[in-house]
Each structure stands twice: as C-alpha cells, then as structure tokens.
Amino acid sequence: MTSVPLIHPVLLCGGSGTRLWPLSRKSYPKQFAKLMGDESLFQSAAHRMSGAGYAAPIIVTAEPFRFVVTEQLAAIEKAPAAVLIEPEGRNTAPAVLAAALWLERQNPDALMLVAPSDHVIPDAPAFRDAVAAAVPRALEGDLVTFGILPDRPETAYGYLQLAVDADPAAERPQSLSGFFEKPDKQRAAEMLASGNVLWNAGIFLFSVAAIIAAYRSCAPAMLRQVQTALDDASTDLGFTRLATGPWAEVEDISIDYAIMQKADNLTVMPFRKGWSDLGGWDAVWLESGPDATGNVCSRQATAIDCRDTLLRSETAGQEVVGIGLEDMIVVAMSDAVLVARKSDAQRVKEAVSVLKARGATQAVQLPRDYRPWGWYESLVIGGRFQVKRIVVKPGAALSLQSHHHRSEHWIVVEGTARVTVGDEVKLLTENQSVYIPLGAVHRMENPGKLPMVLIEVQTGSYLGEDDILRFDDVYNRG
The missing domain is CATH 2.60.120.10 (Jelly Rolls)
Known part of the structure; x- marks a missing residue:
C-alpha cells in the first residue's frame, strides 16, 4: 500500500485589508486581527491546515509582518517550516511560485495546499476531509482548486463554471470549464439559478512538480525571475528574504490569471460546509451570527431598537450605542469611526483612498x-x-x-x-x-x-x- 505524502500548507499573508477598515489597515491587516473569536484569522488558518498528514506551514509575507507571523504561531504552539519575505507585494502568482520553488529544494514530490490566511471556515474537520478527497487527483498531476457551493447571488466573489456533467455538491473533484470574475447582480442570479457554479475560494492543492510545470508552460519569464530571487535570497534570524532586484521585475498578477485560466489540467473540489473571505463588514455581520433582530454587537456595544445592524467597539473603555438603526455598520476605534449602510460595505475602500489623498495617517496606520x-x-x-x-x-x-x-x-x-x-x-x-x-x-x-x-x-x-x-x-x- 502506497503511503500518502505529507501535505505542505502554504499560507499567504499579504494584502492591506482596506475593506475592513478601520480595524484592518496596511500596518496590521485583517489576517492578524481577532475578528471572529479568540484567535486571529491567521492563527485559525494555521490550526485548520495542521494535524495528522500535514507538515509545518510555509508562510509568504511582507517585511513588516515577519515577527507578527512567528509570534502568532508561537502563541498557538506552532513553528513554520519557512517564512519567505517578499520585498514588495506582487499578488498571488509570484508568492505561490516562490513557495513551490523553496519546497522543491526540500521535497520535489511534495503536495502543496495553498490558502489565503484571512478566510473563515468554521468546520475545520470537514475542510480537511475535502482536502483528503482531493489528494488522489493532485497526485495524478491535476491542479485542484476549491469551490464553495453558493447559497446566494453574491457579487463580491469570483465564480467557477463546472463542466456540463459535473455535480456541484459532489464529495470528490469535478471537471471545470471556466472562471468568471465578480459578476453584477443580474449575472450572479443567473449563475446561481443554473445550479452549475461554485464560488472561487482561492484555495489550491497540487504537487510541486505539477505547479512548477504549469509556470514553465504558462509563465516562463516569471519562473526565471522568481527562481533568481530565491537563488539570490538572504537569510537572517530564520527568515528567507527574496532578492529585491529580480523580484521587482516579476509581473504583479494573481495565480488565477497567470496559471489557472490557462492550464488544461484543472479540477475543482466542491465544499459546502461554510466559508467566507470576510471581504467586507457585511460578511463579518453575517458570519458573526446575528441575533433574532438581526443585530451583532461587540462586548462594549449596545443596540436599542435596531435591526440588521453591526455595532463594534474596538477600544477598551469606549462604549458604542446605536438607537433606531437599520441595516447599518458602526465600527469605532480610538482614532477613527466608520458609519455606513450595510449595503455599502464594499465601498469602505473608497474611504481609505480619500483619507490617503488627504494625508491622514488613519488610512494605513493603527493607533x-x-x-x-x-x-x-x-x-x-x-x-x-x-x-x-x-x-x-x-x-x-x-x-x-x-x-x-x-x-x-x-x-x-x-x-x-x-x-x-x-x-x-x-x-x-x-x-x-x-x-x-x-x-x-x-x-x-x-x-x-x-x-x-x-x-x-x-x-x-x-x-x-x-x-x-x-x-x-x-x-x-x-
């Protein structure tokens, strides 16, 4: 009986988290914040991708967060296999490739499970079961992406179009025919009604050999540049700093655009046990479990005659009170307060842009x-x-x-x-x-x-x- 190789988690920890401002800012983005409980989203992701059959995680992050990463892992008694430091954010395609090339040196036959570090998946055992179900296809050389069974016509997510004979509720990988970027409301409703789509979770499982071969075919220039950045990397205090010069030449592009939409060996693993990328305060409200009147309140927040409203105070000793509010988001910090209709949650990043233009430190810096x-x-x-x-x-x-x-x-x-x-x-x-x-x-x-x-x-x-x-x-x- 052939043993299944260890799965090597790769956690991506970049991003500025502008859609969850003011709690999430460039200086301390949402993956490191305790948005949904006693652990940060990053710590929850590390826990979720661990246990029997899993190796220590590989972390890809930025210079300002290198010690945050190691400190938060130490707090949950975990140690990384490697922490790769990007000289600057270049989106997910170069980050995934850097991890693959680093892992190739250690174990060229390894399996990689790539995931953002700021998602919420409440049922971790179910997620690991889905990963296990996808392993055989990954061992055969497929690039497996994970898709979420949709329950509403969401416009904030990309979609995966399944093949005609595929089953979106199956418990094994299915054939994939295409990708769709974030649709408008009408198109999202049409795709949901078709019953043949999944949300694109941005989570992937593949072998090191398969993903490097995909880059060699679809993005050969990036493969050369990232390989040079790794070859010329420096190491200090256990961190691997990718070389600045070659990294600056790498295209800023997502792995979806660079690889997945061009590859011909794709399959999708459906997942239906709950998932959110927490892409806005409306998602935080939904995932937090509104009460009977639709309200979600933090410990220092009080709702009086409110409906469908999120009230959060993020500063000790600061009380937030909402009276007669409906469909509202109120997030108060010591240096900034957000007040918006819940239906306008995706516009929060506009506020960050306006504050940046004014030179307000609150746009990017936490108190x-x-x-x-x-x-x-x-x-x-x-x-x-x-x-x-x-x-x-x-x-x-x-x-x-x-x-x-x-x-x-x-x-x-x-x-x-x-x-x-x-x-x-x-x-x-x-x-x-x-x-x-x-x-x-x-x-x-x-x-x-x-x-x-x-x-x-x-x-x-x-x-x-x-x-x-x-x-x-x-x-x-x-």
Whole structure:
C-alpha cells in the first residue's frame, strides 16, 4: 500500500485589508486581527491546515509582518517550516511560485495546499476531509482548486463554471470549464439559478512538480525571475528574504490569471460546509451570527431598537450605542469611526483612498504600532512633544540608538527595565525614571518574565519615527 505524502500548507499573508477598515489597515491587516473569536484569522488558518498528514506551514509575507507571523504561531504552539519575505507585494502568482520553488529544494514530490490566511471556515474537520478527497487527483498531476457551493447571488466573489456533467455538491473533484470574475447582480442570479457554479475560494492543492510545470508552460519569464530571487535570497534570524532586484521585475498578477485560466489540467473540489473571505463588514455581520433582530454587537456595544445592524467597539473603555438603526455598520476605534449602510460595505475602500489623498495617517496606520519587541501607542501629541505608552515583551530589547532632534524621559509603570544611556547601564523598577538627552546613545530592555510598561515623553523639534540612528539591533532592522 502506497503511503500518502505529507501535505505542505502554504499560507499567504499579504494584502492591506482596506475593506475592513478601520480595524484592518496596511500596518496590521485583517489576517492578524481577532475578528471572529479568540484567535486571529491567521492563527485559525494555521490550526485548520495542521494535524495528522500535514507538515509545518510555509508562510509568504511582507517585511513588516515577519515577527507578527512567528509570534502568532508561537502563541498557538506552532513553528513554520519557512517564512519567505517578499520585498514588495506582487499578488498571488509570484508568492505561490516562490513557495513551490523553496519546497522543491526540500521535497520535489511534495503536495502543496495553498490558502489565503484571512478566510473563515468554521468546520475545520470537514475542510480537511475535502482536502483528503482531493489528494488522489493532485497526485495524478491535476491542479485542484476549491469551490464553495453558493447559497446566494453574491457579487463580491469570483465564480467557477463546472463542466456540463459535473455535480456541484459532489464529495470528490469535478471537471471545470471556466472562471468568471465578480459578476453584477443580474449575472450572479443567473449563475446561481443554473445550479452549475461554485464560488472561487482561492484555495489550491497540487504537487510541486505539477505547479512548477504549469509556470514553465504558462509563465516562463516569471519562473526565471522568481527562481533568481530565491537563488539570490538572504537569510537572517530564520527568515528567507527574496532578492529585491529580480523580484521587482516579476509581473504583479494573481495565480488565477497567470496559471489557472490557462492550464488544461484543472479540477475543482466542491465544499459546502461554510466559508467566507470576510471581504467586507457585511460578511463579518453575517458570519458573526446575528441575533433574532438581526443585530451583532461587540462586548462594549449596545443596540436599542435596531435591526440588521453591526455595532463594534474596538477600544477598551469606549462604549458604542446605536438607537433606531437599520441595516447599518458602526465600527469605532480610538482614532477613527466608520458609519455606513450595510449595503455599502464594499465601498469602505473608497474611504481609505480619500483619507490617503488627504494625508491622514488613519488610512494605513493603527493607533497601536506593533514592533518585534512589543508595541507602542501615542497618547498625546503636541507641536513639540509626544507622550507614548510602550510595552516591551519579556526578554525583548529595543535597538541601541540615538536621535538627532529629540530628547526622551522614560517612566516605568509596570515591570523592570534595563536601561543603557551612554556608558551607564542600570535597572529601573515601577515609579522610577530616567532622562535621555538629545543625541545620547541609549537602549531599553526587559530582563523580566512579565511585560514591561513605561511612559515615554518626547520633546524636540521633530518627533518622527525616522529620527532613529541604530547602532545595534537584535532584529536586524536597518
């Protein structure tokens, strides 16, 4: 009896998440947020694609998220097989190819299960059963895509057209005849009525050999460029940084356009146990399970005489109250509030574009800035001063640095800090403080086993984050 090879999950962690603004932003997109429970979407995806028969995941992500990825995996007691860092986002086709070429070096006969890291699939065992049902076709050399049995004429998803004799409710892979991009309402209703379509989930199963052969046939230039980017990659702290030069030449294109719509060895595995790409706040409302009046409220939100409404407060101590609302979305954060009709959920990205044009930091930056050593948030900003709360993880350390334009005053409010100022190193405990003169070389570390919290008061002519000259950094930042 021939044994089934391990399935190697590939989780794609790019994207800016503009449709779920203000919770999801370029600095911290939706896959890392806890939208649907106690785990982030990324952590749920890693759990879903694990267990017996699964190898450790390969992660493809961007530079700002490399430590977020490893930290969130560590929190659920998982370790990646590799973390590939894209110099810039070039869509899914180059990302999938980079993972395939990396895996080819380790195991050229491997199976790859490729999935976005920001989808919701509530029934993880059913999903793994569907993957198992698709394995034989993948071993035969097919490129298997996963399609979702539709229950409404959705215009936010692409569609898969099945062959005439295919069964969209089958529990084994079916023949596929074509792809359709996001339709208008009339076309979506027509396709749903035909009973012969599935939603395109953007999830794929194939062998390393089959997908590389597909790139060799359909996108040979991309194959050469991505291979060079991997050959010239650098490694630090366990991350694999794809080379910037060759990667910049790669076409920005999805795997659907580059490969799937051209390949002749496609099959589709139907899945009917629940799925959402959480492509808008209307999807969050639906997947959150509205109550008898159609309302979904977070812990600090109250609905009075409301119907079919989503109310969320994302800031501790901030209450959101809706009165007499119908078909509304209200998402409140400390620095931005979204109010929109639920039917206009797909237009949220327009707001992000408008804010970007105005130069508003809220378009891309969360109030809380996550760093490899912890996080910080600005509490008060003035013309020549800024007050921050800084949280440093146990054992973590900020870089050894200096500033040209500002001085700093640190007050420890929780835990213990080891502080370096010039040649002096000392420990500070709660209620103790230290002054960092302009130009002084300094560093902050947490030698303890609990998070360390301090208040930083900056004063000076320029307070931007780019006023940092690093002399040493354990995280290899520039």
